[in-house]
Amino acid sequence: MLFEAYSELIPDFQLFQQALFRPIPTHLRINTLKARAGEVVSGLREKGVLLRRSLKKDDTLYTAPCLVSPGNLLEYFMGHIHPQALTSCLATIALSPGRNALVLDLCASPGGKTSHLAQLMGNTGLVVANELYSNRRIPLGNTLTRLGVINSVVTGYQAQEFPLRQQFDYILADVPCSGEGRFRKLRPEFTYSETKEKALLPALQKKIIQRGFELLKPGGKMIYATCTYNPAENEEVVNCLLNEQEARLMPIDLDVKHVTGITRWRNRTYARDLQRAVRCYPHYCDSVGFFLAGIGKPG
Amino acid sequence: MASLDDRLSLLAYLETRFGLKPGLFEDYLFFRKEKSWWIFRRTPLLADASRFKISRMGMKAFQQVGQFIKPTTRFIQMFGHYATKAKMAIEDAQLLDLMEGKGLAADLEIDSGYVILALDEARVVGLGLYVNGFIRSQISKKALKVEMIQE
Numbered sequence: 001m002l003f004e005a006y007s008e009l010i011p012d013f014q015l016f017q018q019a020l021f022r023p024i025p026t027h028l029r030i031n032t033l034k035a036r037a038g039e040v041v042s043g044l045r046e047k048g049v050l051l052r053r054s055l056k057k058d059d060t061l062y063t064a065p066c067l068v069s070p071g072n073l074l075e076y077f078m079g080h081i082h083p084q085a086l087t088s089c090l091a092t093i094a095l096s097p098g099r100n101a102l103v104l105d106l107c108a109s110p111g112g113k114t115s116h117l118a119q120l121m122g123n124t125g126l127v128v129a130n131e132l133y134s135n136r137r138i139p140l141g142n143t144l145t146r147l148g149v150i151n152s153v154v155t156g157y158q159a160q161e162f163p164l165r166q167q168f169d170y171i172l173a174d175v176p177c178s179g180e181g182r183f184r185k186l187r188p189e190f191t192y193s194e195t196k197e198k199a200l201l202p203a204l205q206k207k208i209i210q211r212g213f214e215l216l217k218p219g220g221k222m223i224y225a226t227c228t229y230n231p232a233e234n235e236e237v238v239n240c241l242l243n244e245q246e247a248r249l250m251p252i253d254l255d256v257k258h259v260t261g262i263t264r265w266r267n268r269t270y271a272r273d274l275q276r277a278v279r280c281y282p283h284y285c286d287s288v289g290f291f292l293a294g295i296g297k298p299g
Numbered sequence: 300m301a302s303l304d305d306r307l308s309l310l311a312y313l314e315t316r317f318g319l320k321p322g323l324f325e326d327y328l329f330f331r332k333e334k335s336w337w338i339f340r341r342t343p344l345l346a347d348a349s350r351f352k353i354s355r356m357g358m359k360a361f362q363q364v365g366q367f368i369k370p371t372t373r374f375i376q377m378f379g380h381y382a383t384k385a386k387m388a389i390e391d392a393q394l395l396d397l398m399e400g401k402g403l404a405a406d407l408e409i410d411s412g413y414v415i416l417a418l419d420e421a422r423v424v425g426l427g428l429y430v431n432g433f434i435r436s437q438i439s440k441k442a443l444k445v446e447m448i449q450e
């Protein structure tokens with residue numbers, strides 16, 4: 001059984017198991033920096049691409065159940081659409097930076113969330129898109145350019161050592177993770193395995209969330225996000241921050257079915273406030289498994 | 300940042316060639332990097348960003364090609380719908396021909412030079428080059444694949 005270790009953690013575990021054997025449906029974000037949502041939807045409908053709105057309150061996010069290769073659409077070339085997992089978009093929506101804000105995306109490549117931030121800000125203010133690896137800054141730059149992002153600069157620091165020269169209104173810490181939430185068992189040969197590198201991730205994640213908090217202005221907001229189910233990379237990392245800093249967890253209002261963060265895992269107990277964090281599971285939202293925590297710095 | 304002369308020269312080109320009014324770019328800055336110019340949304344926060352080592356800024360807007368200034372496809376996709384001159388509406392089939400390397404015959408009352416190619420008011424695709432009564436695509440075949448048009 002896949003992810004059996006989480007059988008007591010993930011509700012409706014049988015449904016979760018079934019979801020792992022289904023492909024992740026194509027999900028699109030309409031890029032309002034270059035196009036109007038209604039026009040793109042009707043244009044795609046004319047091509048036979050049927051879209052189903054993903055969120056009641058947002059007219060830019062759609063599931064395209066029958067669309068296999070969104071990157072082969074003219075709308076993709078024109079930067080009117082961006083294929084992006086629904087839960088990935090939720091991280092940006094949970095942050096919701098205002099216009100003219102100063103925003104830091106600590107681990108920015110390949111740029112889906114960065115460009116979504118710019119979209120929510122209407123290309124105003126400034127987004128610092130940080131990506132350590134130069135080979136990953138290429139797709140990041142391509143995404144930002146294709147989608148018409150004109151309010152961003154790209155930097156190349158280690159996220160956990162991002163210079164403390166400036167504090168930010170909003171920070172997205174979509175940290176490197178084991179990626180369990182992306183795993184789907186679509187072919188017999190697909191297996192999920194633990195590796196030594198994955199075991200080292202929580203230590204790195206704790207450093208990144210600490211640095212992110214230090215970089216936050218008083219009154220600012222940070223979203224800590226992963227695409228994994230592993231509590232050691234999620235609640236435990238946030239709990240560590242809560243123990244060491246005057247951070248507070250902020251409620252996250254999401255328009256999709258989700259469950260709250262956990263407060264116990266194996267022999268560990270986490271702060272009660274972790275119930276304000278959000279766990280998204282594939283059997284509830286038919287997307288990538290995700291964890292989100294909203295972190296505020298008292299003003 | 301691009302010099303004032305550079306900025307005025309870019310804006311004069313956009314107005315003369317495409318009818319794009321200089322006021323449209325009041326909220327934008329241009330930065331020069333060797334033979335290209337990059338566009339960035341004007342913000343007082345730029346001073347904050349200058350505290351970091353920046354590897355890339357905004358979007359590439361123009362490239363110097365010989366003695367000419369060539370707007371990038373992405374720049375034209377962003378601002379081309381405001382153009383009042385040197386803009387041509389094309390059909391999907393004509394775009395396909397252009398991307399297959401064929402010249403598109405056109406009788407335009409403009410000088411030779413770049414032409415904005417648009418499928419309709421909302422869908423600006425990129426640039427063509429108008430010379431001797433024919434338009435040839437300036438859009439990268441790697442970025443705009445023929446399959447995209449046939450979809």
